[in-house]
Amino acid sequence: MWFFSKSNSKAGALPFAWTPRDHATGHEPMDEDHRQLAALVTEVEAIIAARGDRNEAYRVMDLLVQTARDHFQREEAFMAEAGYGGLERHAAQHAELLATCQDLLRQFKNGTLSGLALPTFLKNWLVPHIQGCDRQFVQELRKVPGRLPLG
Numbered sequence: 001m002w003f004f005s006k007s008n009s010k011a012g013a014l015p016f017a018w019t020p021r022d023h024a025t026g027h028e029p030m031d032e033d034h035r036q037l038a039a040l041v042t043e044v045e046a047i048i049a050a051r052g053d054r055n056e057a058y059r060v061m062d063l064l065v066q067t068a069r070d071h072f073q074r075e076e077a078f079m080a081e082a083g084y085g086g087l088e089r090h091a092a093q094h095a096e097l098l099a100t101c102q103d104l105l106r107q108f109k110n111g112t113l114s115g116l117a118l119p120t121f122l123k124n125w126l127v128p129h130i131q132g133c134d135r136q137f138v139q140e141l142r143k144v145p146g147r148l149p150l151g
């Protein structure tokens with residue numbers, strides 16, 4: 001499947017520590033959501049690294065997926081409000097990610113998947129998405145004076 005090649009990249013081994021240089025879009029509400037997602041990925045990885053309780057890992061993973069869903073809805077609402085032409089394509093990517101995350105979450109719950117699979121997949125998907133598609137949307141917002149909420 002398409003995401004396996006991505007999860008083999010070097011980025012899989014890197015922590016997802018949000019930094020302005022690597023992850024900022026310049027849209028503060030979106031950046032705040034991305035910081036929260038990075039913190040949750042880090043939290044899941046820390047629980048797994050400490051060989052923590054699987055139930056606790058599942059609880060944080062579930063929260064991570066819910067937080068991603070909320071973030072995508074918020075981001076798509078910003079796009080709709082701005083009349084962004086790339087909304088449909090962008091929303092389709094969000095939907096694909098969520099479907100995969102739900103599947104990985106289910107597999108983890110069933111005990112057929114390692115605890116690092118979901119946070120690694122999400123990180124490897126999210127970082128290039130923020131750097132590409134999310135930043136591209138904010139670039140479009142900048143073209144219209146007064147459109148970009150500075151937070």
Ligand SMILES: [Fe+2]
Nearest residue numbers: 075129133134
């Ligand atoms: Fe997005």
Ligand SMILES: [Fe+2]
Nearest residue numbers: 030075130134
């Ligand atoms: Fe985003």
